[in-house]
Amino acid sequence: MNPDSLAAALLAVLTPIVERRRPEESFDLAAGDVAFERPKNRDHGDWATNIAMKLAKRLGANPRELGQEIADALAAVEGVASAEVAGPGFINIRLDAAAAGALAKTIVDAGDAYGRNETQVGNTINLEFVSANPTGPLHIGHTRWAALGDSIARVLKASGADLVSEYYVNDAGAQMDKFGASVLASAKGEPTPEGGYPGQYIADLAQAVLAERPDLLELDPEAQLATARELAYARQLREIQQSLETFNVHFDVFFSERTLHAKDGGASAIDEAIDRLAAQGHVFEDGGAVWVRTTTFGDDKDRVVRRSDSEIYTYFAADAAYYLSKSDRGYQHKIYLLGADHHGYVHRLKALAGAAGDDPQKDIEVLIGQLVSVNGARLSKRAGNIIEMDDLISWIGTDALRYSLARYPADSPLALDPEQLRKRTNDNPVFYVQYAHARTHNVARNAVDSGVDRSTFAPELLDHETESALLGALQEFPRIVAFAAELREPHRIARYLEELAGLYHRWYDNCRVTPKGDEPVEPVHGTRLWLNDATGQVLRNGLHLLGVSAPERM
Incomplete structure (x- = not known):
């Protein structure tokens, strides 16, 4: 007898008691209304419920007297060895050995399906996590979000959710040009440009690009930059994907930001997103700039989508188009797992959901993960200023690392002891x-x-x-x-x-x-x-x- 069948049995004996005590009232009781807990002291039984205390006031009854009436009826149910009232009206229930032991066969027969449930059935969820820029290797922070995000995806799917796990590839904008310029400078034997990306991994990418395009330095300057950027980007993204697979993290979708900017002879997805927000009355112009009135939905300030001195949309405009893309693909609920330095995104993303016509309290969820440190960890020799995921996996192992990162709530700072985990x-x-x-x-x-x-x-x-x-x-x-x-x-x-x-x-x-x-x-x-x-x-x-x-x- 499991909690569900026990709840059904309790409901069966409870219904006539309720009808007898309050025949003039209509009680819509369901098995979900009956909650059970495991007593801390096993001498008190297998399960305990506070249903008598919960219903006593509505029935005009003394909780202990009502509890005793329920317990007497429940004790006659097949599979229940005893039911006793304790304290102010708790009912302690003990199952007979045969009813309790039958679970062992149930579990073996169910196999991998045991534990799966239907509590999330009907929920269509887009879960986005990691989403690191493809300009360098994944680091220790990404490692935690990868472990947590993938585990969240697994438990949601096991509970019946229709879920897609998604990685947003930030492959558009100035950082990609800086990345390409850094690789090109290394290929030429020049210093890292100001604001560029340092590290041995850039030199390794440069050599890989030269091997793939020996004629790189013979191209005109614009073609050199574009070629170095694209080839290095493709290789770096593959490395990120390989690191994630090694870490037993699978993404259903890698969504390219570039697709939001692409016009293909017409309006881009960002253009269309701004038009859709404008149609709902949330876009205005001020000082020559184009804004979204996100303060209507709780944001601390309105957000610029295009500045007065530029024809280029802001990152927020791309965020808006990306959010609408998730809705267009059929995902009613969106979950974002962001790093500790992204607290400022919570209000703006929820406001964006409101501006898009969604319910910010139901349709979007922003989880902020806290920092993680590893005792004695050395900075990456390749990247120079970070602790790489691949190094952590080699040092600690995928199992120990994943288990330890998933063992604590996302919002708690975490320090790992590798020697302990080994x-x-x-x-x-x-x-x-x-x-x-x-x-x-x-x-x-x-x-x-x-x-x-x-x-x-x-x-x-x-x-x-x-x-x-x-x-x-x-x-x-x-x-x-x-x-x-x-x-x-x-x-x-x-x-x-x-x-x-x-x-x-x-x-x-x-x-x-x-x-x-x-x-x-x-x-x-x-x-x-x-x-x-x-x-x-x-x-x-x-x-x-x-x-x-x-x-x-x-």
């Missing part, structure tokens, strides 16, 4: 969880050698206190996934997995899957193998949501 001890959280998973496979291998299989399943035999605790945690997994998706907080998955690993290790120390010595194989051994494999499945499913591998041997 240890193969229980003090290292990622090792602790992965080792628990590997142990489930080791137990399964030993079971085969001992003649234990899953041909028998007697869930009533799973009555040890550590089995009750382990089954209770396994029941929680779908709810944890749904909660992580709702709050955009994948760290809840990591903390759950650590708790589950601890409960599994305690169960392993107390309950044998294989018989001792010459003892015969009994139904309890095969049944425990189901529980062992169910735990391994949940650990594996949870690690997948964090983009972390689940090794079978360690």
Whole structure:
């Protein structure tokens, strides 16, 4: 019996009680109105609910008396061992061993699907994250946003959302010309131009460009710059994409900013975006400049989309066109994951949503991630002034790095200890969880050698206190996934997995899957193998949501 079926059972006994106490009133109760919690003290049962306290005032009843009436009716439900009232009206519920233990087979049968839920069904989401300029390698900040963004995408998809993960490639504007000029200067053996990009990676790009176009320096100056810029850009973008794939981060879309500026003989997407905002009455001219009146929607000031001394649109104009593009592609909800230095974007993006005709409170979400530091990390030899993602992966490893970055809320500053993360001890959280998973496979291998299989399943035999605790945690997994998706907080998955690993290790120390010595194989051994494999499945499913591998041997 899982929380959903328990909620349905509670609702079934609650409805006649409500009708008897208040026949003149109409109560539209649903299973979603019934909330359960896991008691901190397992002596209090498997589940607790405050439904009696919640309904007492509406029914004109004493919470404890109402709770007792509900508990008496619930205790007669098949699969419920007992229901008792505690405190001001809490109802503590204990399931019988067979009802609780049946979950082990349910999980194994569900496999990779266990934990998936439908709480986000109907939501069409565009999740944008990382979106670093293609003018250099990804650094430590991008690494955190990559881990968090990809994990958020995974839990949202596991909860039924129709989601696309997107990388906005800032490949238009002055920074691209500076990038191209820096590569060209290196190719010519000249110093980095003022405001340009330094670092060994620029020299490496220059050599790659020369190898691809040996005639580069024979071209006219304008063609030299354009060729160096385009070839270096393409190569740098490929490096970024390779770094992300190595980090187990997949993007469905790489959206080029240039497509917003392209006219193709007519109006550009930016032109059309400004016209659409103007049609809604949000564009005005002042001092020869063109503005969007974003203060109407809570921005601290109106935003310029084209300055009086220029025919070139501002970055905000491109932001507007990009936002509208997301809506045009069918994504009602837009999530932006931005770095710590982008707090100023929150109000302007929400105001932009309002100007576009969306609801700023519902249709756009801006998550700000905080900085991360790594103890003892050295600056990149290639870039010179940053810590590169690739260097971190080589040093710490994808699994340890991803798990650690997803283990904390996005809005908390984070300092990582690489030496701790490289240890193969229980003090290292990622090792602790992965080792628990590997142990489930080791137990399964030993079971085969001992003649234990899953041909028998007697869930009533799973009555040890550590089995009750382990089954209770396994029941929680779908709810944890749904909660992580709702709050955009994948760290809840990591903390759950650590708790589950601890409960599994305690169960392993107390309950044998294989018989001792010459003892015969009994139904309890095969049944425990189901529980062992169910735990391994949940650990594996949870690690997948964090983009972390689940090794079978360690």
